[in-house]
Amino acid sequence: MSRRRMLWQLYPSYLLITLVALMAITWYASRSLRRFYLEQVTSDLKARAQLIEKRITILLASGNTAQVDLLCKELGHKTATRITVIRPEGGVVGDSEEDPTQMENHGHRPEIAEALLGVPGVSTRYSNTLQKSMMYVAIPLTFDNEIVGVVRTSLPITSVDDAMRGVSVRIALGGLVIAVLAALVSLWVSRRISRPLEEMRIGAERFAGGALDYRLAVPNSEEMGRLAEAMNQMAARLDDRIRTVVCQRNEQEAILVSMVEGVLAVDANERVISLNAAAARLLDLSLDDAKGRSIQEAVRNTELQALITQTLSKQRSIEEAIVLTGAEELYLQVRGTILKDAQGASIGALVVLNDVTRIRKLESLRRDFVANVSHELKTPITSIKGFVETLLDGALKNPENAERFLTKVARQTDRLNQIVEDLMDLSRIEKDTEQAEIQLEESHLKEALEAAVQACEVQASAKAIRIDLNCNDALRAKINPPMLEQAVINLIDNAINYSEAGQSIEVAAAEQESEIRVSVRDHGCGISQEHLPRLFERFYRVDKGRSRELGGTGLGLAIVKHIALAHGGRVSVESVPGKGSVFTIHLPLRSPKGVV
Numbered sequence: 001m002s003r004r005r006m007l008w009q010l011y012p013s014y015l016l017i018t019l020v021a022l023m024a025i026t027w028y029a030s031r032s033l034r035r036f037y038l039e040q041v042t043s044d045l046k047a048r049a050q051l052i053e054k055r056i057t058i059l060l061a062s063g064n065t066a067q068v069d070l071l072c073k074e075l076g077h078k079t080a081t082r083i084t085v086i087r088p089e090g091g092v093v094g095d096s097e098e099d100p101t102q103m104e105n106h107g108h109r110p111e112i113a114e115a116l117l118g119v120p121g122v123s124t125r126y127s128n129t130l131q132k133s134m135m136y137v138a139i140p141l142t143f144d145n146e147i148v149g150v151v152r153t154s155l156p157i158t159s160v161d162d163a164m165r166g167v168s169v170r171i172a173l174g175g176l177v178i179a180v181l182a183a184l185v186s187l188w189v190s191r192r193i194s195r196p197l198e199e200m201r202i203g204a205e206r207f208a209g210g211a212l213d214y215r216l217a218v219p220n221s222e223e224m225g226r227l228a229e230a231m232n233q234m235a236a237r238l239d240d241r242i243r244t245v246v247c248q249r250n251e252q253e254a255i256l257v258s259m260v261e262g263v264l265a266v267d268a269n270e271r272v273i274s275l276n277a278a279a280a281r282l283l284d285l286s287l288d289d290a291k292g293r294s295i296q297e298a299v300r301n302t303e304l305q306a307l308i309t310q311t312l313s314k315q316r317s318i319e320e321a322i323v324l325t326g327a328e329e330l331y332l333q334v335r336g337t338i339l340k341d342a343q344g345a346s347i348g349a350l351v352v353l354n355d356v357t358r359i360r361k362l363e364s365l366r367r368d369f370v371a372n373v374s375h376e377l378k379t380p381i382t383s384i385k386g387f388v389e390t391l392l393d394g395a396l397k398n399p400e401n402a403e404r405f406l407t408k409v410a411r412q413t414d415r416l417n418q419i420v421e422d423l424m425d426l427s428r429i430e431k432d433t434e435q436a437e438i439q440l441e442e443s444h445l446k447e448a449l450e451a452a453v454q455a456c457e458v459q460a461s462a463k464a465i466r467i468d469l470n471c472n473d474a475l476r477a478k479i480n481p482p483m484l485e486q487a488v489i490n491l492i493d494n495a496i497n498y499s500e501a502g503q504s505i506e507v508a509a510a511e512q513e514s515e516i517r518v519s520v521r522d523h524g525c526g527i528s529q530e531h532l533p534r535l536f537e538r539f540y541r542v543d544k545g546r547s548r549e550l551g552g553t554g555l556g557l558a559i560v561k562h563i564a565l566a567h568g569g570r571v572s573v574e575s576v577p578g579k580g581s582v583f584t585i586h587l588p589l590r591s592p593k594g595v596v
Ligand code: ADP
Pocket: 494, 495, 498, 522, 524, 525, 526, 527, 535, 540, 541, 542, 543, 547, 548, 551, 552, 553, 554, 555, 556, 557, 558, 581
């Protein structure tokens, strides 16, 4: 249905009412006026007749009919009135316009018939004689209580019609002016009524468009004012509610965003309703793209898809461990639960993804470590067991053999002891680092390095290896001196072990690129590139046989790494096979230029 503006509904009806009223009034006024005119003409004609009534009665009574006709003609001419005198039997005696002898009997004309009955008669009709609409008034002429005739005066009423036409034109002109005025006034009134409504419509549209802080101007008419106030109140309440809802949603989003666990919601058709940043990261999805897509499309993992399908079909919680293969493997502990609306009806499923990769890796590290430790311990224990069995089998009786075997048993025991000591050192350092129990103090680095060099002096001179120390006396760092000393000893120890006799080793410490670097350089066998990334792992050895032969446990560099970490630093290695290696401990620079 087509809709029209209120103005165009109000205005034409006002206009129509005004025009109809105007026409009715004009019609009624013209009719009344015409009646009034005719009444005027009637009484005028009656008066004229009465004026000549006496003279004609006398002439009629005296039988002077020729005089009657002459009088009629004379008076009729003077007064511009047609005057006719008729006898009681209907014969015309005198007429101001015609010859009475030529005129027919008038006894049956209604006004004459009435006058003959003794009362004035009035009639308006078309006169065939004059070919005009005429008004006739007839009064009886009485002499000695006897009707001796009738005098009839008449006038054409065309003059009335002419006068009426003039008046009508004036009324019509006046009406037109009134109609124009009425049109203007009704336009103004229509506008006055429709404008506040229009303003309210615009306001309501702004509310609908979301501008709920907008307020409608309150018009001063009672109903409109109330309506505007009610709409303003409604907008204020709505604004308040929406703010609360937005606030709650923001809070929920903030919770979801800051959650470490991934949260993914799907509807009953397995389409993604929402997901948080953690879920997007874990499943490698884009937050915006995923919404609305089916889970099969969004997530390529069949296990996760199956878990969601099962949760939805079985309508109960399901928990499973899932491995996501991608750039790197992710181990997820996934729990699917039914998603319910406020009425408790199921509307989909909620999946919480817990990244347990780190825990899994730690578990696997622990397992590997236990396996490695067992393996490391097993070798010397097997050897010891073998020697002891040999001794028990009779070797004990031969003192020379017994001593040889016992020496070997002692060596293996030392090795076992060394492994256990290294492991204990390592776990102590790790534990202390974790609990932040390592005391760091601002100390001269040179002292700690000198102590380390000294501790290795005997071993070095046995291989005719010279150890050069290059460190500024004033260089200070925040360190735990015994621990750093141990780390440097481990590095020098390795450098000696993996150098040829007569080569040299340089121990140096200096401030470089806003850190302090402590390095141990040798010119020994070096390490090929592929081993470097794993060199600092526990029990990692490039050449197992050689390491064992040299009494290594494979834990030395792991200890160095953990000591560096305990100092808030790190370790690095550069090596060229056949040319030598440089191991560096990087310590963070806490106080510039080593000044306390
Ligand atoms: P190990 O007790 O066997 O020396 P480490 O953890 O100290 O154990 O060192 C691990 C491995 O790194 C060694 O087995 C050795 O192969 C290699 N390595 C360490 N330092 C050097 C070095 N200075 N030159 C060459 N190889 C080295």
